[in-house]
Amino acid sequence: MIMNSGIPLEFYLVLATVMFFTGIYGFLTRRNLITMLMSVELILNSVNINFMAFNRFLFPGKLEGHFFSLFVIAVAAAEAAVAIAIIINIYRRFTTINVEDVNQMKY
Amino acid sequence: MEAKQIMFAIFALVIVVFSVLTVTSRRILRAAVSLLMVLIATAGLYFLLSYQFMAAVQLTLYAGGIVVLIIFSILLTSQISHKFERIETKKALFSALAAVAGAVVVITTILNHSFSADSAAAAEVDMHLIGHSLLETGRDGYVLPFEVISVLLVAAMIGAIVIAKKGSPHKDEPAK
Numbered sequence: 262m263i264m265n266s267g268i269p270l271e272f273y274l275v276l277a278t279v280m281f282f283t284g285i286y287g288f289l290t291r292r293n294l295i296t297m298l299m300s301v302e303l304i305l306n307s308v309n310i311n312f313m314a315f316n317r318f319l320f321p322g323k324l325e326g327h328f329f330s331l332f333v334i335a336v337a338a339a340e341a342a343v344a345i346a347i348i349i350n351i352y353r354r355f356t357t358i359n360v361e362d363v364n365q366m367k368y
Numbered sequence: 369m370e371a372k373q374i375m376f377a378i379f380a381l382v383i384v385v386f387s388v389l390t391v392t393s394r395r396i397l398r399a400a401v402s403l404l405m406v407l408i409a410t411a412g413l414y415f416l417l418s419y420q421f422m423a424a425v426q427l428t429l430y431a432g433g434i435v436v437l438i439i440f441s442i443l444l445t446s447q448i449s450h451k452f453e454r455i456e457t458k459k460a461l462f463s464a465l466a467a468v469a470g471a472v473v474v475i476t477t478i479l480n481h482s483f484s485a486d487s488a489a490a491a492e493v494d495m496h497l498i499g500h501s502l503l504e505t506g507r508d509g510y511v512l513p514f515e516v517i518s519v520l521l522v523a524a525m526i527g528a529i530v531i532a533k534k535g536s537p538h539k540d541e542p543a544k
Contacts, residue, residue, distance in 0.1 A: 267370045273413070274478045276380050280387050280406070282471040287391025289463035290455050295442055299403050300391055302434065306410055309426075317417045319483060324501060327422060327493065328510050334429050335517045339524035341434045345441045346528035352445040353534075 273314035280307035294348045294358040298341065305337045376416060382409040394452045400439050407431040418492050 280303055287300035309330040316326025352358050355365075382405060389402040407430045414423035442448075505511050 267373045268376050268416070270483055271478055272376065272380070275475055276383060276413075278471055278474045278478065279384055282467040282474075283384075283387040283391055285470065286463050286467040289466065290460055291391065293396065293446075293452065295438060295445065296391075296396060296399055299399060299438060302403060302430075302438075303387055303390060303406065306407060306430070310410060310413060313414060313417055313419055313422060317419070324493065324498070324508075327419060327498075328501070328513070330422060331425060332513055332517055334425060335521065338429055338434060339521055341437055342528045343524050343531070345437055346532035348441055349444060349532050358445050 270314055270318040273310060273318075277307040277310040277314070280304075280310070292360055294344075294351065294360060297360070298344050298348070302337065302341070305333060309333055372416060375412070379409045379412045379416070382406070383413075394454075395448075396442050396446050396450070396452070397439070397448055400435065400442055403438070404431055404435045407435065421493060421495060421498055 284300045284303035284307065287303065288297055291297050291300060312326040312330040312333070316323065320326070348358055351363055355363050357363070386402040386405040386409070390399050390406060393399040393402060407426065411423045411426040411431065414420075414426055501508055502510050502514050
């Protein structure tokens with residue numbers, strides 16, 4: 262096991278895995294658009310932890326993982342802004358953000 | 369146990385507990401605050417990995433920006449006192465099954481794989497190096513993704529304004 266200040270790489274990876282699949286569980290069970298968005302944020306965040314841990318432990322001289330998670334955060338910010346605009350528009354039209362009640366375009 | 373290991377244990381505990389609370393809490397504002405705690409603990413992990421710049425970005429952009437955006441939209445669209453109804457047992461069971469099965473597969477893969485170590489000393493990342501590589505055009509430069517991401521942010525901002533602004537009252541009759 263690779264150690265860096267007493268913490269092996271696997272600890273970070275397992276922690277990120279737990280966080281990722283908690284996000285998956287939330288995405289499958291939640292029926293409110295904002296809580297689904299929060300689950301997606303959890304998933305994106307766990308991937309960022311993976312990038313940073315790999316960068317630090319396997320390629321400490323380089324910065325690829327560092328910049329990749331920087332760009333992931335920027336894309337997540339853009340995604341959250343657009344998603345919340347859509348959610349507010351949906352709320353204005355249907356007065357609910359429950360995905361099961363928003364089915365006008367379903368058929 | 370070293371101090372860093374204790375810190376890692378605390379951050380890991382906070383991340384696991386508050387991740388579960390984020391996806392299971394029946395009050396939406398509590399879920400948002402749990403998400404905030406998860407994001408702050410993640411910034412702590414970045415500090416442990418001695419990526420100070422990324423930890424600062426995580427705190428300002430994620431914990432500061434996105435969570436505030438989410439809380440604003442919760443206040444605009446939800447009743448604070450409203451509690452979600454319980455999830456059907458069947459749906460919760462199968463979702464948990466899918467999540468646990470996926471987690472087991474991934475964790476066994478991680479633990480069985482031996483990562484090749486790079487013995488280079490873990491150094492702190494110089495802030496000048498980050499700035500220079502972000503705007504460099506050469507082999508280790510990131511100016512192209514930097515510019516693409518700035519165009520994406522402008523597009524997202526304009527798109528958000530166009531989507532969220534009120535349309536003319538004749539066209540946008542709410543469908544009731």
